[in-house]
Amino acid sequence: MSLALEPSTVKRALSAHAAIGLIGGALLYLVCFSGTVLVLYEELQRFEQPAAPEMSSIEPAAVQRGVEAVLASEDEATTHLYVHLPVAELPRTTITTDTQAVHVDRHGAVVGPEENAWSDFLYALHYTLNLPALVGITIVGALGAMIVALAVSGVIAHPRIFRDAFRLRARNSGGVALADWHNRLSVWTLPFTLAIALTGAIIGLATLAAYGIATASYGGDVEAVYAPLFGDEPEADEAPASAPDVAAAMRYMASEYPDVAVTYAVLHDPQTAGQHVQMVGAHHRRLIFGEYYAFDASGKFMGTAGLADGAIGQQAAASTYNLHFGNFGGLIVKLAYILFGLALTAVCATGIYIWLGKRRRRGLHEPRLTAVWNAVVWGAPAALALTLVARFVLGNDAPFTAIFWIALALAILTAGWRARQVEVSGAPEPVVTAGNASQV
Amino acid sequence: MGDGLLWLGAIAAIGGVGVLRWSWARKSRSVPANSAGWGLLLAACAAGAAAAGAWGVTVVSLVGMTLAAILLGWAAATSPAGRSKPADRRVRMLPEEGESLRLGGRLLTFALVVLAGLAASLALGIALRIAALGIGWSEADANATALIAVPLVWGVLATALLMLDNRRSQLVLLAATSLPLVPALLAGS
Numbered sequence: 348m349s350l351a352l353e354p355s356t357v358k359r360a361l362s363a364h365a366a367i368g369l370i371g372g373a374l375l376y377l378v379c380f381s382g383t384v385l386v387l388y389e390e391l392q393r394f395e396q397p398a399a400p401e402m403s404s405i406e407p408a409a410v411q412r413g414v415e416a417v418l419a420s421e422d423e424a425t426t427h428l429y430v431h432l433p434v435a436e437l438p439r440t441t442i443t444t445d446t447q448a449v450h451v452d453r454h455g456a457v458v459g460p461e462e463n464a465w466s467d468f469l470y471a472l473h474y475t476l477n478l479p480a481l482v483g484i485t486i487v488g489a490l491g492a493m494i495v496a497l498a499v500s501g502v503i504a505h506p507r508i509f510r511d512a513f514r515l516r517a518r519n520s521g522g523v524a525l526a527d528w529h530n531r532l533s534v535w536t537l538p539f540t541l542a543i544a545l546t547g548a549i550i551g552l553a554t555l556a557a558y559g560i561a562t563a564s565y566g567g568d569v570e571a572v573y574a575p576l577f578g579d580e581p582e583a584d585e586a587p588a589s590a591p592d593v594a595a596a597m598r599y600m601a602s603e604y605p606d607v608a609v610t611y612a613v614l615h616d617p618q619t620a621g622q623h624v625q626m627v628g629a630h631h632r633r634l635i636f637g638e639y640y641a642f643d644a645s646g647k648f649m650g651t652a653g654l655a656d657g658a659i660g661q662q663a664a665a666s667t668y669n670l671h672f673g674n675f676g677g678l679i680v681k682l683a684y685i686l687f688g689l690a691l692t693a694v695c696a697t698g699i700y701i702w703l704g705k706r707r708r709r710g711l712h713e714p715r716l717t718a719v720w721n722a723v724v725w726g727a728p729a730a731l732a733l734t735l736v737a738r739f740v741l742g743n744d745a746p747f748t749a750i751f752w753i754a755l756a757l758a759i760l761t762a763g764w765r766a767r768q769v770e771v772s773g774a775p776e777p778v779v780t781a782g783n784a785s786q787v
Numbered sequence: 788m789g790d791g792l793l794w795l796g797a798i799a800a801i802g803g804v805g806v807l808r809w810s811w812a813r814k815s816r817s818v819p820a821n822s823a824g825w826g827l828l829l830a831a832c833a834a835g836a837a838a839a840g841a842w843g844v845t846v847v848s849l850v851g852m853t854l855a856a857i858l859l860g861w862a863a864a865t866s867p868a869g870r871s872k873p874a875d876r877r878v879r880m881l882p883e884e885g886e887s888l889r890l891g892g893r894l895l896t897f898a899l900v901v902l903a904g905l906a907a908s909l910a911l912g913i914a915l916r917i918a919a920l921g922i923g924w925s926e927a928d929a930n931a932t933a934l935i936a937v938p939l940v941w942g943v944l945a946t947a948l949l950m951l952d953n954r955r956s957q958l959v960l961l962a963a964t965s966l967p968l969v970p971a972l973l974a975g976s
Contacts, residue, residue, distance in 0.1 A: 356950070363949030370897070488938065489901070495942025500949070510816075512855075513808050516871060517863035523871045531862075535855040538848050548938030556937040559909045560916060560930065563972065575926040632789075632839040653927075660931030666841060676846060683849045686856060 352506055360503035367500065368698045371493050373723045374476065376695040378490050380727055381473040382543070383688030386673050386681050388470065389436035392463045395738065399461070400452040401438045407594035407601075410440065410612065412455030415590050417442045418617055420457075428614040430593070434629075436674065465738040468747035469731070477748045481554060488551020494544035501533055508534050522704040529697040532690040539687040540694075546671035576664045578639055578652035584621030588644065591617060595646020596624050603648070604628060610637055623649075630655050634666035634675055696724045718766035719759050726758030789838045796834030796843060800851035803827030808858055899957055900945050907964040908941035914967035921974060940964070 352360075368375070384391075393399075410430055417428065425444035433440055440451045441461050448461035468477075475483025502508060512534045515527050533540070557572040565571040570579070593612050600609050607628035616622045622644050627637040639652035651657075654665040669675040673684030699720050706713060730751045737745040807824035810817055828851060835843030916933035920926065944964055951957050 359950040359952065360946070363946050366896075366949050367945065489905070489941075492938040492941040493945065495939065496945040499943055500946045503946075503950075510811050513811060513858060513862055515859055515862040515866055516869055517866040518868040519866075519871050521870065521872070523869075526874065528863075531859055535852060535859060539852060542845075544942075545935075545939060548942070549935055552938050552941075553934055555905075556909060556912060556934050559937075560913055560933055563913045563968075564916070572930055575930055632842045634841045634845060658925045658927035658931075660925065660928035663935065664927075664931045670841075670845065675842060680846070680849065683853055687852060690856070 352503065357504055357506055360500045364497060364500035364504045365698075365702055367493050367496050368695075369702060371490055371497075372695075372699055372720075374486070375490055375494065376692065376723060377476065377727055378473060378487055378547075379688065379692040379695050381469060381731075382547075383685055383692055384731065385469055385473045386684045386688060388466060388672070389674070391466045391469070392437060393439075395465055396462045399439055399441075399450045400458050402433050402440065402453040403438055405433055405440050405453055405455075407597035409451070409453060409455030410597060411590075411592070411594035413440065413442055413451035413457065414593050414612075414614070414617075416451075416455070416457050417444060417447070417449060418590050421446065424618060426616060428617050430612040430614075432609055432611060434608060434610055435677070462743040464743045464745070465735060465747055468734065468751070471748070472751065477752065484551050485555055486551075488548050488553075488555070491544045491546075491548030491551055494540060495548065498533075498537060498540055498544065502537075505530060522701065522708065525697050525704065526701050529694055529701055532697075533694050536687045536690045536694070539684075540691055542670055543688075543691070546667040549667050550671060575658075576661050577654070578641070580615065581623055582621060583616055584619060585616075586620035588618055588620045588622060591622050591624050591642075591644040592646035593624055596626055596640075596642040596648075599642070599646065599648050600626050600628065600640060604640070606631065607638070607640075634669050635662060636665055636668045714770050715763050715766040718762040722758040722762035723755075726755050726762075730754035730758065792834050792838035793843055793846065796831045796838060796847040797850045799827045799831035799834060800847045801854050803829075803831055804851050804854045804858070895954075896949070899961065900948050903961050904941055904944050904948060905937075907961045908937050908944055910965040910968040911940050912937040914971035917971035917974065918967075921971075 393401075410432070414428065414430060418425075421444060423446070425446065427445065429443045431437070431439065431441040431443070440453075442449055442451060442457075443461070450458045450461055452458050471477050471483075474487060476486060477483070478486065508530060512531065515531050517524050517527065519527070554569075557569050560572045561567050561569045591614060593614065596612065597609065600607065607630060609626050610629050611625075611627040613625040613627065614622065615625065624642040624644070624646070626640040626642065628640055629637045633655065635654050638655040641649040641651070643649055653661050655662070673681050703713060703717050703720065733754050734745070734747045734751050737747065737750050803824050803826075806820065806827060810820035810824050813820065831847045831851065832844050835845075835847035837843070839846070912933040915936050916929045919929035919932050924932070944960070947960060948957050951960065
């Protein structure tokens with residue numbers, strides 16, 4: 348019995364692989380590239396605002412003072428208040444409401460506004476391609492599903508992909524080296540690619556999927572889909588009340604769960620009679636982003652949501668975020684994610700070059716397409732670097748989204764126009780190989 | 788115990804990649820050598836899981852992939868110059884001289900794969916959720932199954948749809964993927 352695939356199956360898989368890769372093309376590349384940089388989200392925030400107060404820990408009383416000061420400064424009641432507590436990657440205490448985000452020092456005094464607009468722009472570029480949230484995140488989720496499809500079709504289309512997994516003819520000309528890099532990087536990052544793509548697709552398509560499930564089974568109540576996974580919100584009671592006792596909740600966590608690293612305190616409907624507090628606690632050597640520990644307004648412990656030890660579905664759902672972003676094992680895991688993220692980005696870039704090279708070898712020269720793709724591959728990092736320069740020259744309020752997309756569009760248009768000029772003048776088209784892609 | 792197992796898993800991952808490197812470089816195919824390599828990778832995952840669950844599996848997988856990246860870097864650095872003929876399999880994404888663009892057909896394929904494919908995946912996800920509840924799974928497990936199934940099914944379905952060579956087969960596959968929703972909804976209601 349032979350397990351070999353029929354040649355026609357292989358051929359059709361290659362067509363499917365090319366179709367998905369070419370349609371997704373630039374967007375896949377952008378999402379992979381921005382995601383690779385975003386692995387350092389916490390470190391980038393520190394780089395962006397180095398003067399913000401840092402601390403390895405903060406006393407519960409200081410957090411309470413900070414919370415009360417921020418609540419007192421709000422013009423309108425906030426629906427939620429998040430206290431980011433100091434952790435190794437981001438040793439800062441930051442309080443965020445519906446309308447503001449401020450750093451507090453180790454005594455709980457508000458020091459000044461959080462200024463990480465560039466990091467947030469990068470986050471939005473990866474999460475939503477800077478589009479309106481629902482549309483953007485759904486498109487990015489769809490791209491994740493298409494990476495899953497590319498992985499499946501890629502394996503079917505290359506019957507020798509595992510046997511040749513170490514065969515890298517990096518100094519061969521005529522497109523061989525480029526194809527080898529594409530195939531080798533793909534096969535050795537396959538577990539990473541599938542994990543990243545699937546978790547990204549789950550996160551991105553969750554809103555749409557939850558809407559479908561809610562329509563079919565919960566009478567359209569989307570929150571009811573998530574309630575069995577992450578816990579539900581208690582009934583709201585708008586009657587006024589004093590600020591909740593966050594310090595008591597923190598003290599309880601320190602005494603009863605000393606091995607849990609509390610990363611966030613989340614206040615729901617603060618200063619109303621229906622308010623309650625959630626502490627998010629990270630568990631050592633777990634993929635889950637944390638467990639929710641619920642407290643009432645007086646700081647009395649009410650129970651956990653079950654993300655750490657509840658149903659498998661809860662644990663799986665809570666694990667998608669860390670597995671996707673690579674923040675579950677310190678800097679060494681982040682460096683591995685950057686390495687494999689760069690490999691995945693290179694796979695996206697080389698896929699289009701391979702297709703263009705095949706067409707050129709059949710006599711179909713497309714200098715404008717090649718130039719435009721060069722502009723995407725090199726223009727996106729350049730445009731991102733330009734936004735970073737703008738951050739330090741123009742400040743936190745610089746229009747990062749406009750700068751990035753205008754710079755990238757200009758790079759693409761200029762490259763296409765210049766290639767057209769070269770085409771008209773009859774000069775030969777530059778050939779992209781694994782060695783000269785950056786120069787071209 | 789946990790740390791020891793985790794180290795053992797990391798060593799098995801390194802060994803597995805190393806054995807596969809040696810096995811795949813042989814002139815003839817060796818089933819025992821290949822099996823030893825894959826077996827070590829499997830053992831690495833098992834040790835990682837026993838040491839620290841999903842976290843452990845992820846960490847030993849990263850160790851194996853990192854070693855593979857180093858070996859690939861070495862292969863690139865020591866690769867001799869050559870001039871092999873590249874594979875030139877045509878994928879028919881754009882028309883060549885004298886061929887029609889078939890824009891309508893391409894748009895229809897896009898609609899079938901992206902729009903209908905997503906709708907069918909969603910239908911199957913909902914059906915799986917109802918089936919999971921039917922066999923006694925908790926609501927959390929059933930909902931998580933549906934949320935995970937939608938993108939996974941869509942990825943596989945997109946590949947399958949694009950590999951089919953006629954519209955009828957594509958429509959049959961889409962219908963087959965969506966149909967479980969009907970009995971599931973009937974049973975669920």
